[in-house]
Amino acid sequence: MMMTAIGLMSGTSLDGVDVALIKTDGRRIAALGPSGYRPYTETERGLLRQALAEAVSLTTRDVRPGVLAEAERAVTIAHAEAVAAFVAQNRLTPESVDVVGFHGQTVLHRPADKLTVQIGDAKALAKAIRIPVVCDFRAADVAAGGQGAPLVPVYHRALAQSLGRDGPVGIVNIGGVSNVTYVDGLDSLIACDTGPGNALLDDFVFRTLGQPFDREGRLAAQGIIDQAWLTEALQHPFFAKPPPKSLDRNAFAGLALRDWSAADGAATLTAFTARAIAAVVPLLPKPPASWIVTGGGVRNLTMMRMLRDALAPASVDSADALGWSADAMEAQAFGFLAARGLKGLPLSYPATTGVAFPMTGGLLARP
Ligand SMILES: Nc1ncnc2c1ncn2[C@@H]1O[C@H](COP(=O)(O)OP(=O)(O)OP(=O)(O)O)[C@@H](O)[C@H]1O
Ligand SMILES: CC(=O)N[C@H]1[C@@H]2OC[C@@H](O2)[C@@H](O)[C@@H]1O[C@H](C)C(=O)O
Structure with missing residues (x-):
């Protein structure tokens, strides 16, 4: 029905x-x-x-x-x-x-x-x-x-089925935390949180400039990435852990930040999100040839540029470019999940949340 x-x-x-x-x-x-x-x-x-x-x-x-x-x-x-x-x-x-x-x-x-x-x-x-x-x-x-997270993968799978692309597709949601779904034509569905999304950056921009977020990524575009800090931050054991895995919003809030200018801090934390997403690629069965990005992070143009660099040579499109909605996708997903829940259909699988069945x-x- x-x-x-x-x-x-x-x-x-x-x-x-x-x-x-x-x-x-x-x-x-x-x-x-x-x-x-x-x-x-x-x-x-x-x-x-x-x-x-x-x-x-x-x-x-x-x-x-x-x-x-x-x-x-x-x-x-x-x-x-x-x-x-x-x-x-x-x-x-x-x-x-x-x-x-x-x-x-x-x-x-x-x-x-x-x-x-x-x-x-x-x-x-x-x-x-x-x-x-x-x-x-x-x-x-x-x-x-x-x-218990991420739960959007079953919805991503339903959307991806309508795309008819060959080979594995990666769907990344850059919300407060970032998460990915890996779908391939063989019906395999793998998912996990990847690390920070916008929350760490939002909190930094709020503390330093009193602004809620880095609009269009303009601040980060003017900064210089602290490569030494970034390399060390990416050594966190979370990034090498195979999926499934999930994060609390504030999982990385305890990282010691340096005394950066607002622009350098924004550049470094934006790069951290992009590189943490790319760090999932070696943990997947095959590197996806194409990626679709959703969530508020698509509006951060510096984050999108850094993500394209980090995922190259794969293609990286925003969900909106495919006629999906980067803003509405999670809300749509919870409408979809409500219908699945009412019918007793699975919301999660061993390869999406690690649940046993x-x-x-x-x-x-x-x-
Ligand atoms: N114009 C913009 N420029 C830059 N960043 C933006 C812009 N609009 C939104 N964002 C970022 O997107 C965030 C909101 O994203 P989103 O709505 O996907 O988050 P969410 O629903 O809380 O996500 P999740 O549940 O996946 O953690 C904002 O906090 C901000 O960091
Ligand atoms: C516990 C929780 O609310 N997690 C969120 C959060 O925001 C993004 C990422 O971390 C994801 O795991 C999840 O949200 C999406 C909607 C999900 O469950 O798929």
Whole structure:
């Protein structure tokens, strides 16, 4: 049965809520609909940053001490507003949407301790928007010993099937953290997080210049890469570890940064993201001849240039160049995953999250 699903993603960049409509039976993508975005206010972003700090001390996924309760309410309200605006703008009705896939906001990801925490109240959201909501996509995988991330690979596979390219294709998402999916014609699906995405760079630019990110990568374009620092940073054991593997947003936040100028720091951290993505190539069965890049990182032109250099001679295209949407892809993915979860289809596999067997997931909250 084809479903009309809305997917919602609030990623590790803490920038806002992406919304997208998708028609799918959980296997095929019948149609991609409109997408939308509801940015977080400065106050909400500040609250989420505090929530990340507070979450470090969590040992179970269902308690909300300190600022986490307030942050969870803010996340739920922002998502309810995002859906209400999206439904109104696109002349939809709640009855015309079968399900909403609600990722929530990850505040802690520590799969080695069987712990991944996404905040957001699915029951309250379902009531507010009057549409059934599927949430908690990562919990079952982590409880079964998987990494709980990345989860977009099954969606990347569905998209890649429509491309009909020969040979393996790599799909990179540069969000707060970066992750890749490797798909080849033989139906093999391999995935992992690769290292930093934009979050480390965003945090540096925010600390040094008070700006939320390096717009178009203009700052990095003026800087000089600290090659010695970069070489050392790439020695981190994470980069040599074979997939599957996943990361917490702040996994590299403890790295000692040097006393760079804003431009040199931006150049060095941008190169770190690009080179960390390329470091996955020797860990894959074959080097992909073509790469497709998605996530906010595609707008950073310096990052795209460095990535092209690092992945040469493979071709590197942005998702938008193929008619996919770099901005909406993760939200579409969570609409797709909601439909798969409702049907009991796998969201993750041994080669995507390390879970022992193909694993479904998601919990349903009715209005
Ligand atoms: N115009 C731009 N120039 C440079 N960088 C940009 C631009 N627009 C967005 N970005 C970067 O993209 C980030 C947002 O990316 P995205 O929306 O993919 O993140 P996310 O949804 O939090 O990701 P994930 O869940 O995959 O971690 C911003 O924080 C910023 O670093
Ligand atoms: C725990 C968590 O929220 N991880 C995110 C994060 O952001 C990018 C990368 O790290 C990826 O592993 C994942 O998100 C995408 C949507 C995923 O699960 O595929």
